Amino acid sequence: MSTPEIIVIGAGVSGLSCAIELARAGRRVQVWTAVAPEQTTSSKAAAFWYPYRVDPIERVGPWAAVGYERFARIAGNLTLGPTAGVIMREAIEVFPEPVPDPPWSRYVDMYRHAIPEELPPGYGHGVVFEAPVIEMPRxxxxxxxxxxxxxxEIVIRRVDSLSPALDLTGVVVNTTGLGARELVGDARVYPVRGQTVRHRRGALDRVLIDEHSAHGITYVIPRGDDVVLGGVAQEHEESLAEDPAQTVAIVERCTRIEPRLASTQRLGVSVGLRPCRDEVRLDQEVRDGQLIVHNYGHGGSGVTLSWGCAEDVQQRVSAWLKRE
Ligand SMILES: Cc1cc2nc3c(=O)[nH]c(=O)nc-3n(C[C@H](O)[C@H](O)[C@H](O)COP(=O)(O)OP(=O)(O)OC[C@H]3O[C@@H](n4cnc5c(N)ncnc54)[C@H](O)[C@@H]3O)c2cc1C
Incomplete structure (x- = not known):
């Protein structure tokens, strides 16, 4: 390949989506990453379209809306959907008591309030909607x-600063997630540990979410052949080891709201660190006449926001390159 115009650092869902947006816009792009895509945090995502643990809401909403539309289009293509591992599923989010409709409700299809017969015991309110489920291993x-x-090209290369990339090209996109703590010294980025359990899907086909359970967020996300059960959200905890007590607690909580899980077989456990920040950093800086676009800190919503943020990054880079 000829010299890249743009180097994207990071090959999680943020970096790969940015690289695709930029390549589709006709740009020569190269991706640098410390680890292969299947070893990133992104590979551990549950991953359901749902804005969770991410701010600021006024920017997150439009990014999430772009993501919804893109994933729905992929899922709606009969060949592409199964290949890419993206399907639309009905979801129900449950609450102990009635709550106002969430800001994202206007972006999703088939949004309605649940009827009492749809609610698990002990819940007084629920919202039903359709949203994409993204099977990250596919x-x-x-x-x-x-x-x-x-x-x-995706090059396996860990860097200690942006300088090696800036030495080679005039535009660098920083999508390093938690790595931004060290790479650009951003102390506002911190890990929020997540643990999930995978079971065989059986007949389950509806996503269930209880974000406000006293025992922690609880979710059941049926993918193609398996179902992902969660979850855990431990701030500033960096251990990637399974916590067996958490595994038991997750399965118990999920089985309480979806009793059919009791007869499904366990397939595995996974742990990942959400790259959280008080707000997503998507901005740009000019250093010695070169452009750096930062796109990290997506917390528990990096998949949900991936296409919206990639579109934003592409527009910034294109505007910059056009001015030359
Ligand atoms: C258990 C769990 C469940 C989740 N569920 C969902 C969900 O349902 N929906 C959803 O939208 N999101 C979910 N998330 C959040 C989602 O996984 C993250 O927000 C998303 O993966 C962040 O993607 P990223 O590409 O920004 O970062 P990452 O995937 O962490 O990728 C960062 C990349 O940068 C590279 N890098 C870092 N430092 C350097 C360096 N110095 N040099 C070179 N390369 C470097 C890494 O190697 C990697 O390639 C979940 C997360 C977890 C842990």
Whole structure:
């Protein structure tokens, strides 16, 4: 490949989506990453379209809306959907008592209030809607295949600063997630540990969420062949080891709201660190006449926001390159 115009640092869902947006806009892109896509935090995401643990709401809403529309389009394509691991599923979010409709309700299809018969015991309110489920072990390889089609190379290379990339090109996109703490010294980025359990899907086909359970967020996300059960949200905890007590607690909580889980077989446990920040950093800086676009700190919503943020990054880079 000829010299890249843009180097994207990071090959999680943020970096790969940005690289695709930029390549589709006709740019010569290269991706640098410390680890392969299947070893990133992104590979551990549950991953349901749902704005969770992320701010600021006025920017997150429009980014999430772009994501919803893009994922729905992928899922709606009969060939692409199964290849990319994206499907639309009905979801129910349950609450002990009535709450106002969430700000994202206007972005989703088929939004309505649940009827009492749909609610698990002990819940007084629920909202039903349709949203994308993204199976990351299929989706990340599909993004890599897309990049390959555009001739975008993914180079395994850890960097200690942005300088090696800036030495080679005039535009660098920083999508390093939690790595931004060290790479650009951003002390506002911190880990929020998550643990999930995978079971066989059986007949389950509806997403269930209880974000406000006294025992922690509880979710059941049926994918293609399996179902992901969660969850855990431990701020500033960095251990990637399974906590067996948490595994038991997750399965118990999920089985309480979805009793059919009791007869499904366990397949595995996964742990990942959400790259949280008080707000997503998506901004740009000019250093010695070169452009750096930062896009990290997506917390528990990096998949949900990936396309919206990638579109934003692409527009910034294109505007910059056009001015030359
Ligand atoms: C258990 C769990 C469940 C989740 N569920 C959902 C969900 O349902 N929906 C949702 O939208 N989100 C969910 N998330 C959140 C989502 O996983 C993250 O927000 C998202 O993966 C962040 O993606 P990213 O590409 O920004 O970062 P990452 O995936 O962490 O990628 C960062 C990249 O930067 C690279 N990098 C870092 N430092 C350097 C360096 N110095 N040099 C070179 N490369 C570097 C890494 O190697 C990697 O390639 C969940 C997360 C967890 C842990």
């Amino acid at each position: 989706y990340l390889p599909w993004l890599v295949t897309e990049l390959d089609r555009y001739g975008v």
